[in-house]
Amino acid sequence: MTQQEKMLSWAILLPVSAVLIWSLNIVVTRYVTDFISPVSISFYRWFFAFLILTPFILPRVIRERALIVPHLKQLAVLSAFGLVLYQGLAYTAAHYTTATNMGIINAFIPIFTIFVSMLILRDIPNRYAIIGSLLSFAGLIYVMGQGNPWGLLHAGGQWGDLLMIIAVFFYAFYGVFLKKWQLQIPLMLSLYVQILFALLYHLPFVAWLGLDAINMANAGSVIYASIFPSLIAPLVWMMAIQRLGPNRTSIFMNLMPVFTALIAFVWLKEAWTIYHSIGGAIILFGIVLAQKKTLAPVLLKAK
Template sequence: MNNRAVLYPIAAVVFWAGNNLVGKMSVDVISPAAIAFYRWALAALLLTPFVLPSVWRVRRVIFRNLGRLTLLAALGIVAFQSLAYLAAAHTSATNMGLIGALVPLITLLLSVLILRDAPTVGAVVGGALSFFGLAILLGQGHPSQILDQGVNHGDAMLLAGATAYALYGVLIKRWILPLTTWQSLYVQILLGLIWLSPAAILSPSMALSGDALPLVIYAGIFASVLAPFCWMQGINKLGASRNANFMNLVPVLTTASAIPLLGETIHGYHLLGGGLALGGVWLSQKLKKTLWARTPEPA
């Protein structure tokens, strides 16, 4: 295997980490509805010449699966990304990276509930460790504070978005749509734009200023097109399991970039809570021994 293959997942996580910074930088520059809509509109425009011909050839397959694709678009294109942009005004880029890193663990837990996969030792131990770390992070070093004051609105939205994206991944695994990855993504983007249109129409401002334009370009090209491309190339060349390990770099890169670029301050609870949460995610990916046999699907 060519060692240069690792550059693909590294590039993908760099682009995604950068998108967390873009989300934070978009506050007071462009409305969440506007950046969400323009981002995916740009991605659709870029993908159309390459993907539309093949999508047209399988249009009957798409129409048969339109309901599922619509739900996937609502979860992956709309809920996950829009909640992140809304949350950016109420939380830090560091928290965006750390909470987003919980997606693989939440996916494992939802797989037990929806796909009836047998829970692994890693899912149980890692889940408990991540939950404790998350409580420290959200309670800013004092988990009991969550009971007294609740969770920061921004962090709550990030958790909801992470859960939506985890459910997105579980449903993709369950349904196994008869489309290529690019065909499926392209159709979801188009459907996502339909979902996003009402918010865009009702938004007080859809203005695209000179300050906002670079943010939209980054989100539309690097985070929406190049990152998925590099990630899929990494899976093809390295395998899904090895490729997935690189995802743990997203919060590290986000934090390392947010300190000099956004002037964010890292506190002890970020290191302790974030470290425990990431450690739990790592354990969930490494300890794959199941606690019991997979529950069979009902007849």
């Protein structure tokens, strides 16, 4: 094995690690529903991430404020879609659906990104994107209907799955806005300012709903969410993009449903059924087909 091949082998561990962290966060999100409210864990997550980053990043933000201030409105929009709407709805959805389903629906980010790009960037999807999207949507309906899509008409849909679909749709906007604006701001500075906006957005909800106390039952989940998916995974993901390129890196997002299902099976004892296998295979095939001859979405932020 040549030195270049060895470096490539190690580089592959970077996106795998990031996706594993985000997959575990989905399971943590589902696990902690009995111990803390969605608003509380969402606020604590970004609050502690902000505290951890402040000693290291705030001096740089002050020094480079001339670079940041002109883009404050754009950073505020990115924060609203990526850090608040996506994650807040995901924490709420976890009360009504399984971690396995959440992982499967998260795999729709590339599909939704294609169509949001069409709306905002006027990027017209090719026939592969259209066919792949229809296939993936059919697979999603099959999973949501637990193998009986027609049952959704009588059951009125699965509330948690619908919330998760909306959350993923918002995250697609985050990726497209990143691509549209291409802000020339270092990743950690951008993330720090976005986290600050996220805390401000949370204040009305905290004032209205209050905060649950951190205790022995939920402290581990809060700490994990504050550090690993919020800070470590984005850095590892960006390192992967630098070494493998955005297109090759984004393919690893398709591992999220698999990782999430395995972790949920071991930790939460969630069952992986035949309809998950069939629907998941259809979804992943559609996603791969949809990305044929298209640019992979820009995915820079924590999940």
